[in-house]
Amino acid sequence: MTNAGELRRRTAELLAAYPPATTDRLDFLRARFDAGLAWVHYPEGLGGLGAPRSLQAVVDEDLAAAGAPDNDPRRIGIGLGMAAPTVLRYGTDEQKARFLRPLWTGEEVWCQLFSEPGAGSDLAALGTRAVRDGEDWVVDGQKVWTSSAHLARWAILIARTDPDAPKHAGITYFICDMTDPGVEVRPLRQITGEAEFNEVFLTGVRIPDRHRLGEVGDGWRVAQTTLMNERVSIGGMRLPREGGMIGPVAKTWRERPDLRTHDLHQRLLKLWVEAEVSRLTAERLRQQLNAGQPGYEGSGMKLAFARLNQEISGLEVELRGEESLLYDDWTMRRPELVDFTGRDAGYRYLRSKGNSIEGGTSEVLLNIVAERVLGLPAEPRTDKDVPWKDLAR
Numbered sequence: 001m002t003n004a005g006e007l008r009r010r011t012a013e014l015l016a017a018y019p020p021a022t023t024d025r026l027d028f029l030r031a032r033f034d035a036g037l038a039w040v041h042y043p044e045g046l047g048g049l050g051a052p053r054s055l056q057a058v059v060d061e062d063l064a065a066a067g068a069p070d071n072d073p074r075r076i077g078i079g080l081g082m083a084a085p086t087v088l089r090y091g092t093d094e095q096k097a098r099f100l101r102p103l104w105t106g107e108e109v110w111c112q113l114f115s116e117p118g119a120g121s122d123l124a125a126l127g128t129r130a131v132r133d134g135e136d137w138v139v140d141g142q143k144v145w146t147s148s149a150h151l152a153r154w155a156i157l158i159a160r161t162d163p164d165a166p167k168h169a170g171i172t173y174f175i176c177d178m179t180d181p182g183v184e185v186r187p188l189r190q191i192t193g194e195a196e197f198n199e200v201f202l203t204g205v206r207i208p209d210r211h212r213l214g215e216v217g218d219g220w221r222v223a224q225t226t227l228m229n230e231r232v233s234i235g236g237m238r239l240p241r242e243g244g245m246i247g248p249v250a251k252t253w254r255e256r257p258d259l260r261t262h263d264l265h266q267r268l269l270k271l272w273v274e275a276e277v278s279r280l281t282a283e284r285l286r287q288q289l290n291a292g293q294p295g296y297e298g299s300g301m302k303l304a305f306a307r308l309n310q311e312i313s314g315l316e317v318e319l320r321g322e323e324s325l326l327y328d329d330w331t332m333r334r335p336e337l338v339d340f341t342g343r344d345a346g347y348r349y350l351r352s353k354g355n356s357i358e359g360g361t362s363e364v365l366l367n368i369v370a371e372r373v374l375g376l377p378a379e380p381r382t383d384k385d386v387p388w389k390d391l392a393r
Contacts, residue, residue, distance in 0.1 A: 002040070002051035004058045010035060010049075011062045020068040029071055029105040032063075038071075038104045042088065046100050071106045074337045078148060079103040079110035081233030083156050086226045090173070090214045099154070099175070111152035112230075113143040113176060113200060114223070118393065120145075121361045123158075124167040124220060125391065128202060130159035130174065137161075137174065137212070139182075139205040145358065149185045149198035150334050152178045156226060157207075158219045163389040170388055171219035175211040182206070191350045193330035196338060227360065232285065232298035234305060234359045239279050245312040245348060246275040248341055252319060259319050268319075271312050278304045299365045300373065306355035306362055309340075313349040320345050 018031045032038055033047045037059050042048025063070075073080055080103070087099055102108040119126040128141025139159055149155070155176040162170035176183070182205035187195030214222040242250050253260065253268060278301070285297055317324040327346040340348055356362040370376040383391055 002049045002055070004055055007037070007040065007049075007051065007055055007058050008062060011037060011059050015063070015066050015068065020066055025069045026105060026107070028069055030101070032068075033101050033104055037063075039084075042100075046088070046096055047104055071104060076103070076106045076109055077233060077337075078112055079108070079154075082112060082226045082230045083110045083154070085229045086156065086173075086213060086222060087175075089225055090222050092210075094210065095175070095213070103154075108153040109148055109151045111146050111149045111155045111178070112226070113146060113149075113155045113157040113202075114226075115145045116142060117144050120357075121364050123223075124171065125388075125393075126158065126160060126171070127393075128157075128159045129163075130161050130172060130207070132161075132209075133206075135209050136206045137172075137209065139174070139176070139202045139207060141202050143200040143202070144197075145188070146185075146198045146200050147196060147358075148336075149178065149200050150187065150195075151336060154178060155200075156213075158223050160388065161219075162217055164387050165217065166385050167383065167388045167391065168220045169217060171223070172216050173213045173219035173222040174207050175213060176202075176205065176207055177211075180205045187332075187334055189332055191353065192347055193332060195332060195334045228298055230359050231302040231365070234302050237282065238286065239282070241276065241279070242272075243279065244275065245309050245316075245340060245352070246272055248345070248348070249312055249316045249319065252316065256319075259321070264315065264319055267315055271308065271315060274304075275308055275312070278308060297373065299360065299368045302359055303362055303365045303369065306352075309348075309352040309355045313345070313352040316345045317349045324349070 014032060014035050014037060018028050020028060023031075036044055036047065036049040038047035039053075040048050040051040040056050040059060041053035043050055071080075084100060084103055087095055087103075091099070099108075103110060113128075114123060114126075116126050116128060126141075128139065128143065130137040130139045137159075139157070141159065143157075146155075155178050157174045157176040158171050159174060160170055161172040164170070178185075182203045184201040184203070185198050186201070188197045188199055189195045190197060213219075249268065250272065281304075282301055285301055324345040326344075328344045338351065340351060360368075367379060371378050
């Protein structure tokens with residue numbers, strides 16, 4: 001078993017062989033991956049050493065202290081948090097060797113082609129079709145709310161391969177090449193003025209069968225791995241005390257006594273405590289991950305993340321009053337990442353409205369928590385055994 005001392009020794013060897021001050025950033029990241037120090041809990045040869053996940057902090061601390069570059073995790077969050085765990089669990093040896101290294105180094109950005117105009121909350125109702133043609137699959141359909149599609153080289157995609165099967169049973173999971181001539185990406189301008197999301201049109205896109213993840217018709221089960229990891233990555237991110245949305249509000253409160261009222265004080269105290277409880281719960285969830293795959297607890301964390309962000313940003317707007325109406329920039333941009341704390345209060349208030357939709361709507365996540373965490377009776381569902389082609393649309 002690799003221990004902390006062994007990891008520190010390997011990290012020191014990496015730093016000696018590739019001094020951060022004189023080594024090209026990408027060369028250093030590739031060397032780190034090859035040394036097994038990218039994500040230490042992954043298998044050897046795939047960026048890891050088969051070590052406990054908790055020991056990743058040992059490597060990260062030593063590299064940060066030496067001024068080593070990171071892989072810009074916020075920019076490639078979909079690849080790191082969603083695609084990589086799914087490829088690791090369901091991918092072939094060839095797929096793991098091909099995709100994981102450039103994914104981790106950030107050489108190849110990933111996006112997620114799941115939601116559709118008619119299949120958002122009810123994702124299993126999706127209608128994008130994939131039809132077998134020899135050694136390829138031909139895909140036609142439309143996806144929406146696709147973050148980073150304008151930057152992505154690859155996409156994780158679920159498509160309907162058997163319309164005669166019930167909706168959950170006729171889905172297959174693929175890796176889609178975003179440079180295929182049949183892929184068209186169009187920006188979706190949001191309430192913030194930016195176009196961080198996109199809609200993606202797929203017309204005769206050919207995906208080789210070797211880029212299928214899991215068995216034909218088993219895509220819903222594969223997708224559950226992606227979705228559970230997505231909710232953990234959204235709701236369970238590591239934050240310092242007063243990290244995230246609560247930080248700017250607390251800073252304003254301390255620096256602007258002229259804005260304070262008793263009512264706002266009571267509400268701020270309540271939300272500060274809830275944010276701290278959520279932060280510590282997320283830390284416990286990450287520790288549970290050390291023992292295996294994420295569970296449905298991530299759905300609860302994502303629920304809390306959305307509610308807190310919306311309540312905190314609303315409080316910040318009230319605290320700042322008229323100042324919060326002076327929105328800084330409506331420029332139509334296609335950003336590489338979402339920066340909640342780097343802009344003004346108006347941006348945070350508007351952008352947080354999407355938190356209860358993206359990564360699973362709060363209504364769907366409440367059902368998941370009720371049924372799969374608390375064990376409450378399931379909602380009546382009359383369409384689970386009906387062939388997809390016969391569903392009302």
